[in-house]
Amino acid sequence: MEQLDDRKVKILQAIIRNYLETGEPVGSRTISKYTDLSLSSATIRNEMADLEELGYLIQPHTSAGRIPTDKGYRLYVDTMMEEKVEEVNTMRDQLTEKSDRIETLLQQVVKLLAVNTNYATMITTPKYRSRKVKFIQLTEVDPTHILAVILLEGNIPKNKIIPVSEPVEKDVVLKLNLILNTFLVGLDLEEINIGIVQKMKEQAGEHTSLVGDILDAVANSMEEEGQIQVYTSGATNLFKYPELTDTATAQNLLFTLEDKQELAELIDNKLDGSGHDDEPKNDIQVYIGGETPIDSMKDCSVVTATYRMDEGVYGKVGIIGPKRMDYEKVVATLKNLMNDLDSIFKNK
C-alpha cells in the first residue's frame, strides 16, 4: 500500500475529525485555519488532490469540499484513532436492576448503549452449543395439569404446564419422574433418539402419551434455549443523522432492525467475526460502509463486540451509526462494556 508522508496523514486526520463533527464536506480553507500546520489553503488543496487520487477522499461534486471514503475511514480507524477509554464513564452503575434473567439484563444494556451513544444498538443472547439436561421434576399442580420443571446445564430452568385429560396419581408422577431422570439426565437434544424414547415409553406402561407430551416439552425447552434472540434499541436515533434520513435508506435500516428473527440470522451468519481486522484487539470489529456484510447497512458503519458469558458461550453487541460515527467513543464504550459484563458474569 502507498505510504503517506507525515503531513498527508495529519491533513487527512484533520479532515476526518472535522467531518465527523460537522457532517459537511471539508474545504481547504477550514483546514488551513483551524489546524496548527500553518499551511495556506492552496498547499492544503494540493495535498487534498493527492489524497483524493490515492482514494482516501472524495468530492461529492466539483466545487465542494472533501469527505472521507470508506478507505479513508478505514485508515483512520486502523492507525489514526486515539484511545480514550478513560473518558467514557462506566455504564456499570446505571445497570440498576440486577435482574437474574439474562434477557432483562441484555435489554437494559442495549438501551443504555443507545442512550449513551446516540446510535442504534443491538445485542444477541448468548449462543450455546446444545445444552444437556441436568434434571427434570414433575409436580402435580391440579387434577388436570402437571408442571414439568426442566433444568438445563448452566442452571437454566424451564417450565411447562402439561394438561392431562384425567387425574394422574401421586405414585405415577413419582414413577415418571424416575424414568425421565434415569434416561434423560446428561443428554442433549441430539442424543435423545427414538431408541431412548421407545424404551421410556415401554417402561411407562399405560402412560405413554403423557411421556410423549413431556418429551415434547423437553425438546421444546431445549430448542427455545438454543435460539438466538436479538434485542435492539435506539433505532430512532438514526434520524438524528441527515445522511441516513432519506426515506429509502432509513426504511431499509429500520426494517432490518425490526425483524428480529432475520436480524438474528444475519448477525449469526455474517457478523461472525471472520471479519476485516487481522489482529483483533479486544474482539472489537469495525465495519465501515460497504464492508458491512448486511446489505441494508451499507450506508452505515457497524461496530461489533463479542461478550463472553462462559467458556465457549458468547454473544454479540453491535452499534449502528452513520459512517461518520464517533469511532473513538464507540470503541471505548464497547471496551468498557465488555469489562463490565465480564465482571457481572463472573459474580454470578
Added chain:
Amino acid sequence: MEQLDDRKVKILQAIIRNYLETGEPVGSRTISKYTDLSLSSATIRNEMADLEELGYLIQPHTSAGRIPTDKGYRLYVDTMMEEKVEEVNTMRDQLTEKSDRIETLLQQVVKLLAVNTNYATMITTPKYRSRKVKFIQLTEVDPTHILAVILLEGNIPKNKIIPVSEPVEKDVVLKLNLILNTFLVGLDLEEINIGIVQKMKEQAGEHTSLVGDILDAVANSMEEEGQIQVYTSGATNLFKYPELTDTATAQNLLFTLEDKQELAELIDNKLDGSGHDDEPKNDIQVYIGGETPIDSMKDCSVVTATYRMDEGVYGKVGIIGPKRMDYEKVVATLKNLMNDLDSIFKNK
C-alpha cells in the same frame, strides 16, 4: 346534530371511499363520473360546499379537491361503514406454533396482524390483578444453588436460581419448603406483610437470610407477572403512507412505538376503553386523528380491541395507521381475531 339528506350521505361516502384508496384530495368531477348518482360536477360542487360548511370535509388549499375531516371519518365509521367480516380470512390457520408461552403467541399475533393489514400493530400482555401464590417448591440444584419454582394462580410458573454461600442440607430444604408453603400459599403481593415475613424468619432459625432471598425472588416473580408488556410489529409499514412520512411525524411515531415501557403505560392509562363509542360493539374502539389520547399519534387513526383471556383478565390489541386507513378491513380483521383468540384460550 345536523341531519344529512340521503344524497349528501352518498356523496360524502363516495368521497371518503375514494380518498381512502388514493390518498389524494377528491374533486367534484371524479365523483360525478365514477358514481351512479348521475349528477354533474357542478351539483356535486354545491353539495361539497355544503358538506364543508357542515365540517365533514376540508380543502387543503383553495383550488384543491376535498378530503374528509376527523368529523367526516367519524360519521363514516359510525354509520356508513359496511361490515365485511366474511371477506377477511381467519388468521387462525396461520398461527402455526401453538407455543404454550403466551408471549410467543402474542408476538405471532401482532406480526400476522401487521403483515395482513399493512399497518403498525401492538398488543399488550394480559393485565391481571395481583396473582396469588399456588405453591412454592425449593430444590437443591448443586452445592451452591437452589432452584425455587413459584407457581402462581392461573398456573403461571416462575423460577429463580438462588445462589447460596454454603451447601444447604436436604432436610433444611424440606423444612424451608414447608415454612414457605404454610405461610405464603393463597396470598398475593399486598398480603405478604412484614409481620408474616418476620414470623417466617423466626421459624427458619439460622437460615433467615436464605428466606429473605427466597422472598425477594417471590416478590420479584409476582411483580414481573403484574407488569404489562407490549409487543409491536410493522412499525415500518407506516412508511408506506406518504402523509406520515415527513420526518417529524414519523420520528415521533416510531419513537413512541420503540419505547415499550412508556407505550405500555400509555395504553394502560389512556386507551382504557373509556373511549368515544357510546355503544361498544364487540369491544372495538376507533380513535380518529385528534381523538387519539396519545399525542404522537394525532396524525393517525388507532383502532383497538380488547381480548379476554379469562374472567377479568384482558389485554389490548391496537392497529395504528393513517387516518385514511381501511377501517372496514381493520375492524373486520380485529373482530375475527377476537374470535380466534377466544377459541384458542378456551382450548387451553
Added chain:
DNA sequence: GTTAGCACTCAATCAGTAGGAGTGCTAATA
C-alpha cells in the same frame, strides 16, 4: 333544482439568475 360555462385561485413544475463556497491552475515568491 340542475347544469353549462367562465373567471379565478393555488400548488407544482420549470427555467433563469444571483450568490457563495470551494476548487484547480498559473505565476510569483522564499
Added chain:
DNA sequence: TATTAGCACTCCTACTGATTGAGTGCTAAC
C-alpha cells in the same frame, strides 16, 4: 523546489417569475 497569492471556473443553493392544470365558486340559462 516547495509554498503561496490570485483568479477564473464549477456547481450547489436559494430565489424569482412564468406557465400549466386541477379544481373551485358563481352566474345565468335550462
